[in-house]
Amino acid sequence: PFMGDAGVPPPPDAGAGTGIETQTGEVDGVYRFNDYTLVRAGRYLHLVDSAGNGLARYRAGDDVHDVIVVDDLVLGAVYAKGVEVVNFGNAVTPERAGRADTLGRATALALDGDNLWIADGLLGLAYASVGDPSAPDLGERRVQSPGRVEGVAAATGLVAFSEHGAGFGLAVLKDDIPSRVASVPLAAPVLDVAMPERTTVLAAVSDKGVAVYDVFDPANPVELGMVDVGGTALSLSQNNARVAVATDHSVVLLDVTCSEAGGGGIEACASPAPDDPTCNGVDDDCDGIFDED
Numbered sequence: 001p002f003m004g005d006a007g008v009p010p011p012p013d014a015g016a017g018t019g020i021e022t023q024t025g026e027v028d029g030v031y032r033f034n035d036y037t038l039v040r041a042g043r044y045l046h047l048v049d050s051a052g053n054g055l056a057r058y059r060a061g062d063d064v065h066d067v068i069v070v071d072d073l074v075l076g077a078v079y080a081k082g083v084e085v086v087n088f089g090n091a092v093t094p095e096r097a098g099r100a101d102t103l104g105r106a107t108a109l110a111l112d113g114d115n116l117w118i119a120d121g122l123l124g125l126a127y128a129s130v131g132d133p134s135a136p137d138l139g140e141r142r143v144q145s146p147g148r149v150e151g152v153a154a155a156t157g158l159v160a161f162s163e164h165g166a167g168f169g170l171a172v173l174k175d176d177i178p179s180r181v182a183s184v185p186l187a188a189p190v191l192d193v194a195m196p197e198r199t200t201v202l203a204a205v206s207d208k209g210v211a212v213y214d215v216f217d218p219a220n221p222v223e224l225g226m227v228d229v230g231g232t233a234l235s236l237s238q239n240n241a242r243v244a245v246a247t248d249h250s251v252v253l254l255d256v257t258c259s260e261a262g263g264g265g266i267e268a269c270a271s272p273a274p275d276d277p278t279c280n281g282v283d284d285d286c287d288g289i290f291d292e293d
Contacts, residue, residue: 033069036091040064045074047091058086058094065107068116070133073097075116077106083118085134097134102126108192112154115173117161119152125161125171127178143171143178151192153201153238158218160201162190168203170218181218186211194236194243196256202243204233210245210254227254 029040036055039046043063047056058074061081068075072089082102088094104123109116116136118126125143128136147166152159159171159178167186171178184203192204201221203211210227231247238244245252 028064029067031067031069033074033088034072038067038069038074038088040067043078045076045086045088045094047088047094055091056088056094058088058096060084060086066109068109068111070111070130073133075109075111075130075133075136077109077118079105079107082106082138083109083116083128083136085136087134098136100128100136100138102138107150108152110152110154110159112157112159115154117152117154117159117178119149119161121148121150123149125149125152125159125169125178127173129176139176139178141177143169143180145169151190151204151236153193153195153236155195156198158195158198158215160193160195160203160215162193162203164189164191168193168201170201170215170221172218182215182221184213184221191233192235194238196238196241196243200256202236202254202256204236204245207232209233210236210243212256 027039027041031038033047037048039048043060045058045064046054048054060076060078061084062079064076064078066077072087074086074088076084076086078084083100083106084096085098086094087097102118102120105121106118107121108119114129114131116128116130120126124145127139127142130136145163147163149161150164151162157172160168162168167184168190169180170182171180186205188206188208190203190205194202199214199216201213201215205211208226209229210233212224214222214224229245229247229252231249233245233247235246236243241256243254243256245254
């Protein structure tokens with residue numbers, strides 16, 4: 001499946017170096033790490049230079065299902081071990097800088113400011129404060145789920161999480177306590193979610209395609225439509241307003257913006273959102289003016 005950053009091209013000289021040999025023989029994800037490429041394969045993380053030469057390797061406590069890069073640190077969702085923080089600072093000898101055991105099965109991560117959200121399987125949605133990324137402070141409470149939580153996405157204080165067999169949910173953090181604000185039941189399993197902007201949630205609904213929801217009012221999500229991606233929607237990977245959909249036989253790119261766009265002609269914003277004071281080059285409030293604040 002397509003994973004990692006949707007808009008990151010392969011290194012320009014890929015294949016010119018010695019390359020790397022993964023223990024499983026497969027590559028599960030590729031990510032940008034400063035001037036290098038980080039490769040996720042089974043329980044290993046490999047650091048590769050622009051010529052394709054392997055520089056360093058880190059062995060996690062279990063299979064790594066997702067990673068987030070924060071400066072010189074890599075936060076990994078390590079299946080039965082929770083979150084491991086790896087320092088790749090010198091690009092030669094990576095070391096574990098911290099760890100938080102979520103007790104469930106960590107499969108996906110989403111970072112929103114200093115808040116790290118963890119899809120933790122049957123134990124629901126876990127949360128950790130990462131004001132110091134090397135020492136994640138795991139919250140005592142979590143959002144319980146009637147389904148298996150395997151995917152998570154976050155944007156500006158709102159979190160979406162897939163509930164396999166039960167649709168998807170929305171949550172917020174109130175006084176350092178994660179709280180559910182909505183449940184969206186769907187007929188087919190939701191395998192992953194994405195939030196290309198604060199007011200929009202995309203859900204990979206198995207063989208049905210990708211469902212698009214307006215979550216301007218998080219307590220009352222509104223379905224905007226379903227995109228037929230020509231196969232089973234397995235996972236979603238986002239890069240700003242572009243979302244890559246991995247299907248069972250291809251990768252489909254969707255452009256999700258505040259105007260009608262190419263990915264199925266979806267209008268992502270059904271209602272105006274509050275003016276956004278951030279300078280991000282996006283028409284967040286759908287009024288035709290960019291970054292007016």
